[in-house]
Amino acid sequence: MLLTGATGFIGTALIPVLLAKGFEVHAVARKAFSPPPGNIITHSVDLMDLAARRALVKSVAPPYCLHLAWNAIPGRYLTTRENLLWTAATLGLYHDFVTCGGRRFLGVGSCAEYDWSYDGLLKEADTPYRPSTLYGSAKEASHRLLQESALLDGVSFAWAHLFFTYGPGESPGRLVSDIARGCLNGEVVPTSLGTQIRDYMYVKDVANALTCLLDGQVEGTVNVASGIARPVSEVILAVSEAAGRPDLVELGGRESPVEEPQSLVADVNRLRNEVGYEPSYTLIEGVCETVNWWRSQIRND
Amino acid sequence: MLLTGATGFIGTALIPVLLAKGFEVHAVARKAFSPPPGNIITHSVDLMDLAARRALVKSVAPPYCLHLAWNAIPGRYLTTRENLLWTAATLGLYHDFVTCGGRRFLGVGSCAEYDWSYDGLLKEADTPYRPSTLYGSAKEASHRLLQESALLDGVSFAWAHLFFTYGPGESPGRLVSDIARGCLNGEVVPTSLGTQIRDYMYVKDVANALTCLLDGQVEGTVNVASGIARPVSEVILAVSEAAGRPDLVELGGRESPVEEPQSLVADVNRLRNEVGYEPSYTLIEGVCETVNWWRSQIRND
Numbered sequence: 001m002l003l004t005g006a007t008g009f010i011g012t013a014l015i016p017v018l019l020a021k022g023f024e025v026h027a028v029a030r031k032a033f034s035p036p037p038g039n040i041i042t043h044s045v046d047l048m049d050l051a052a053r054r055a056l057v058k059s060v061a062p063p064y065c066l067h068l069a070w071n072a073i074p075g076r077y078l079t080t081r082e083n084l085l086w087t088a089a090t091l092g093l094y095h096d097f098v099t100c101g102g103r104r105f106l107g108v109g110s111c112a113e114y115d116w117s118y119d120g121l122l123k124e125a126d127t128p129y130r131p132s133t134l135y136g137s138a139k140e141a142s143h144r145l146l147q148e149s150a151l152l153d154g155v156s157f158a159w160a161h162l163f164f165t166y167g168p169g170e171s172p173g174r175l176v177s178d179i180a181r182g183c184l185n186g187e188v189v190p191t192s193l194g195t196q197i198r199d200y201m202y203v204k205d206v207a208n209a210l211t212c213l214l215d216g217q218v219e220g221t222v223n224v225a226s227g228i229a230r231p232v233s234e235v236i237l238a239v240s241e242a243a244g245r246p247d248l249v250e251l252g253g254r255e256s257p258v259e260e261p262q263s264l265v266a267d268v269n270r271l272r273n274e275v276g277y278e279p280s281y282t283l284i285e286g287v288c289e290t291v292n293w294w295r296s297q298i299r300n301d
Numbered sequence: 302m303l304l305t306g307a308t309g310f311i312g313t314a315l316i317p318v319l320l321a322k323g324f325e326v327h328a329v330a331r332k333a334f335s336p337p338p339g340n341i342i343t344h345s346v347d348l349m350d351l352a353a354r355r356a357l358v359k360s361v362a363p364p365y366c367l368h369l370a371w372n373a374i375p376g377r378y379l380t381t382r383e384n385l386l387w388t389a390a391t392l393g394l395y396h397d398f399v400t401c402g403g404r405r406f407l408g409v410g411s412c413a414e415y416d417w418s419y420d421g422l423l424k425e426a427d428t429p430y431r432p433s434t435l436y437g438s439a440k441e442a443s444h445r446l447l448q449e450s451a452l453l454d455g456v457s458f459a460w461a462h463l464f465f466t467y468g469p470g471e472s473p474g475r476l477v478s479d480i481a482r483g484c485l486n487g488e489v490v491p492t493s494l495g496t497q498i499r500d501y502m503y504v505k506d507v508a509n510a511l512t513c514l515l516d517g518q519v520e521g522t523v524n525v526a527s528g529i530a531r532p533v534s535e536v537i538l539a540v541s542e543a544a545g546r547p548d549l550v551e552l553g554g555r556e557s558p559v560e561e562p563q564s565l566v567a568d569v570n571r572l573r574n575e576v577g578y579e580p581s582y583t584l585i586e587g588v589c590e591t592v593n594w595w596r597s598q599i600r601n602d
Contacts, residue, residue: 050349081450084396088389092349095385134449141442148435149382 001214002060004028004047004093005068006035009169010108010162013207014066015040021211026060028069047089057096063103066214067093070108070139074173078112078133087138094146104156106214109143109221111163111199112136116261123267124161124221132259143221158213163225163266166235167203167286168293175232176239176287180294183243190253194233197263199225202286205279212277218270225266226279238283242291302515303361305329305348305394306369307336310470311409311463314508315367316341322512327361329370348390358397364404367515368394371409371440375474379413379434388439395447405457407515410444410522412464412500413437417562424568425462425522433560444522459514464526464567467536468504468587469594476533477540477588481595484544491554495534498564500526503587506580513578519571527580528569539584543592 003018005011006027018025019038027035032044045056047069070086071077094105114122115130129144131137143159150157166176175191182189201209201224209224233251240246271277281289304319306312307328319326320339328336333345346357348370371387372378395406415423416431430445432438444460451458467477476492483490502510502525510525534552541547572578582590 048351050351079453081396081399081454084392084446084450087446088392091385091389095382098382134446134453137446137449141446145385145388145435145438145442148438149385152380152435153382 001064001066002026002028002062003066007033008068010165010203010206011068012169013167013203014210017207017211021215026062047093048085050092053092054096057100061100064214065097065102066106066210068108074171078135083135083138087142090142091145098153098155107143107146107159109139109159109161110136111161111264113140113161121265121267124223124270156219158219159221160210160213160224161221162206163199163201163264165201165203165206167290175235176290179236179239180243180291183240183245183248184294184298188248188250190250191236192254192256193252194231194236196232196256196260197229197265198232199228199265200230200235201226201279202281205281209271209277213275216275218274222270222275223266223268224271225268227266227268229265238287239291242287302365302367303327303329303363304367308334309369311466311504311507312369313470314468314504315511318508318512322516327363348394349386351393354393355397358401362401365515366398366403367407367511369409375472379436384436384439388443391443392446399454399456403456408444408447408460410440410460410462411437412462412565414441414462422566422568425524425571457520459520460522461511461514461525462522463507464500464502464565466502466504466507468591476536477591480537480540481544481592484541484546484549485595485599489549489551491551492537493555493557494553495532495537497533497561498530498566499533500529500566501531501536502527502580503582506582510572510578514576517576519575523571523576524567524569525572526567526569528567530566539588540592543588
């Protein structure tokens with residue numbers, strides 16, 4: 001199978017799971033990298049470069065593709081026009097994959113594709129797609145075009161909507177990473193009041209769920225999320241307590257981003273009943289592993 | 302200004318109009334070609350090739366771009382996954398254009414972006430976008446992403462919905478081209494009953510309208526069409542009469558494509574009142590020029 005974005009936050013967590021599942025992994029990233037041991041071949045390829053991408057797909061001729069690569073730089077990814085290029089790379093990758101005999105393509109989208117004014121759990125078949133950011137629109141356009149093409153091409157296609165993923169290796173500038181680092185470094189961390197309700201999932205659960213989805217036959221869109229509605233303040237508290245410094249958190253010391261919806265929580269019936277996946281980490285377990293990872297990073301600095 | 306698809310059906314008609322309007326035209330096509338005389342520079346570039354495309358846009362740094370290039374091969378264009386690559390090239394071209402200081406981008410879409418089950422004239426602001434073909438979806442996704450990005454980028458953006466364009470240089474395999482050629486060659490031409498209602502516009506009117514739109518300041522989507530609801534049989538008759546052989550047309554000798562809507566006609570209030578364009582060719586004038594062109598082609602064979 002072909003894995004793009006292999007060195008990213010989710011890609012890093014995915015590789016051991018894919019290997020354990022018995023996949024031969026062709027892992028792609030822009031820059032050269034050292035893979036973990038196992039049945040894995042790395043490729044250093046810029047997926048935006050049509051000739052290089054096509055040569056890669058032709059040489060590997062993977063039956064499966066899990067496509068993660070995208071721009072997700074905190075603070076920029078919602079509005080940068082670079083995501084037009086990632087949309088282009090996604091469409092091109094799918095095209096080349098099918099042309100080279102690929103059988104099942106799993107793309108990774110976002111809860112940002114849904115209509116955020118929808119009242120209730122966000123559900124694949126029911127909630128309208130009405131993105132309110134360029135990022136959401138780019139993901140939604142990719143997902144729709146690939147889904148329609150896959151129907152014509154006779155290719156198995158699935159698309160995961162990720163919600164809020166946290167864990168080791170997350171970029172700084174995100175909620176969990178910033179609180180973990182701040183508390184471990186002994187710095188005051190101003191946060192929003194944390195009254196928004198969000199659906200958080202530990203990155204290892206995300207990796208397990210994506211592998212399960214890839215390895216199965218479920219087609220179409222699937223929420224890859226916990227289904228648990230949590231006030232963000234609960235996550236803030238859990239992280240700061242795992243870091244041993246809840247006193248450093250200044251709840252309400254920072255304004256909530258404007259135009260953010262009050263609640264973003266997934267209906268996970270498809271993931272649970274059709275894909276057959278249940279998360280195995282509690283919030284406390286996930287947060288403790290994450291904080292321990294940050295601790296090891298800070299020690300290594 | 303940068304013109305893509307310069308050697309295509311509409312591109313060929315556009316070049317003299319753009320030159321007459323005073324534009325310096327950088328005309329792009331995949332293969333090398335000889336331009337008409339005037340203030341025109343040709344570029345032979347594959348727009349799907351990121352490096353080549355970027356080098357072109359960087360060297361020209363055009364303030365205006367009119368992007369026509371796409372796959373429109375009769376019988377294939379509605380379903381081919383090659384249009385995923387044209388979507389990719391369109392997003393990439395816009396990205397490079399803006400990055401190099403471009404100021405106004407005019408893209409060319411289709412009536413296939415609209416919901417064909419809509420009752421009434423198809424209108425930019427009112428008719429939902431609900432394409433029923435991959436081609437329509439690809440055009441609509443391109444238009445929506447570019448429109449959203451342009452808003453963030455502070456770039457002037459317009460998107461033309463073309464309806465049914467005919468004229469010299471149209472590909473064989475289309476209604477007007479097939480009847481003109483068939484009648485001039487003395488062959489029987491089976492057609493549908495022609496009871497469907499369509500909006501036909503002569504290619505020189507399309508070229509004039511696009512130039513007018515590019516040269517103005519109207520933003521967003523604009524139907525570039527006649528606004529005239531004609532039974533297709535009227536077009537069939539006009540072409541066969543201009544070719545002098547209405548007897549060769551076998552109305553009803555061919556089934557209508559399934560799933561085609563009964564009526565596809567544009568509301569042209571934006572084109573007329575905001576862009577300020579009125580078509581200047583009657584159907585008979587356009588058809589006569591077209592048939593004469595086919596006559597010259599057949600003679601030259």
